[in-house]
Amino acid sequence: MPRIGLDVMGGDKAPVEIVEGARQFLADGKAELILVGTKQALKDIDNVEKVEVNDFLPMDVRPTEVLRRKNSSMYVGLQLLKEKKIDAFVSAGNTGALFAGATFVLGRIEHVDRPALAVPVPSLKDFTILIDAGANVRVRAEHLLDFAVMGLAYAKVLGKDRAKLGLLNVGEEENKGDETTKEAYELLRTHLAENFAGNVEGHDINAGKVDVVVCDGFSGNVAMKTMEGTAKMIVTILKEQIKRSSFFAKLGALMLSRTLRKMMEKLDPRTYGGGFILGVNGLVIKAHGSSDRKAIKNALEVALKGVQMNLVEKIAGEIARVRDSGAGR
């Protein structure tokens, strides 16, 4: 049975909601869990493997702190993954720290200069993989090429053999953007011609115009969080409008409630559970910092799927294939 490690100390709602999420996931019996946390945090859950630590990283930690705090739940979890004592590691802790820790402890996949956070976000087709969704604040053009290769490999693992790739920009035209995006445009066109569909704009992400959207971590993070904010605003306005409306409209809302619930479910960021840190030698899942029990359960499901799909090996293979075929730098 797959063995998944969980950082019980990471996230705004840690440890209570993290532990609850673990409990719910365990009830399905699909995988073994290894919970990493302080004795205090782990006291309310039993019948599960525990690894006790005496340190953990606060959410506002400086990312590089993780490298010095080797007894922190995050570092210990990554170490377990490196030693193959677990098959995947999930944390809702500080993104930068998890990213730095994963890169340092696990090492990078050959040919990958910069690992990145890949998050599948909902689209009108099915989903769009956003990479980088927040790990590397600013990048060079060749890093965007790395992200593109990893994003396409991830899409392939998810069953999209001929995935279309777009470069996030401020307009569709080739001459848009700054020096980095212009240079990246050329690199992507040269090396990934079969997949590259040119520049895409913010509104194309949810439209599902392409399967993979590549960007630096700053824009990716802004895009992902803006989506959440917009969805939340719409749902809130809708609820308020219904509350204020006539008896018949309220009755209408009641009749429509199942439809509305399904829609909200699809939009809820907790549904997609988390993103993979791609490009490191190990399966690391970053759950949303504000994860509650539901989000954690879903992040564990995502981790399980990654293990079952053999994601890390497949991405390494795909990157080697693309690089060997002459693409990339």
Place this chain on the structure above:
Amino acid sequence: MPRIGLDVMGGDKAPVEIVEGARQFLADGKAELILVGTKQALKDIDNVEKVEVNDFLPMDVRPTEVLRRKNSSMYVGLQLLKEKKIDAFVSAGNTGALFAGATFVLGRIEHVDRPALAVPVPSLKDFTILIDAGANVRVRAEHLLDFAVMGLAYAKVLGKDRAKLGLLNVGEEENKGDETTKEAYELLRTHLAENFAGNVEGHDINAGKVDVVVCDGFSGNVAMKTMEGTAKMIVTILKEQIKRSSFFAKLGALMLSRTLRKMMEKLDPRTYGGGFILGVNGLVIKAHGSSDRKAIKNALEVALKGVQMNLVEKIAGEIARVRDSGAGR
């Protein structure tokens, strides 16, 4: 009566939809319109002042082209504004070109190093001013301070005397972001302490956590367009779900239709009509590139409001006040 110039040649749907928008706006008789376009484009509208030109800028033009094409509808319109033959100028043409042209032809307001595009986007409170929404791809920290001062002045004109200001970033903590955002954080804290509420994230924009969100034009453009994409996806999913649902749910949707329509109206980017290019000596309104007649009509309403509010003079005064009080560089 206020005199508003309109670039009939700008936008993906020019000239037909632009002319139709003008016609609808004229029907209300609130302002005089001066339409700038080719003879051919203006042939189907009468009883309105026309300025015929023999050149116009395509949507994928290089922004600096506007400076050389002095017979283009965009340049001619800006020139009319400079000569005070009109009180405001509206264009749905290429953002970069309109920005470059406005800066060159009209000149910058004293103390402003970089003009910027300010767009009020809907929020759970009322609206949030996003500045820069796409004019300056990358900027220095001191430009972000300029944007902040202009954004706050704009908020004041709109009735928010003690507007809260946020710096768009990838996390709330002070140490988040790249060198530019870190430096801007310090500048904003030092010079705009009364208004500055720290870093905000993508989801805070629509939540209305602050009144003004300051960012570079790349992130601002990504955020604004992502909002549109998310809203469109949600509305599309909702419609599809209703179509597929039971008779009673359909009946429910019918009863709720007025509520749904009101919500969609609020989310429709055509409703807010356009943004102001702030920091130049003249009232320039950038309408969305994909503007149809409704969006153009609303952009003209926005222009009219700007004239009535005396926006440019008020912003110049506000900036002078803030700078004289020792804030800024």
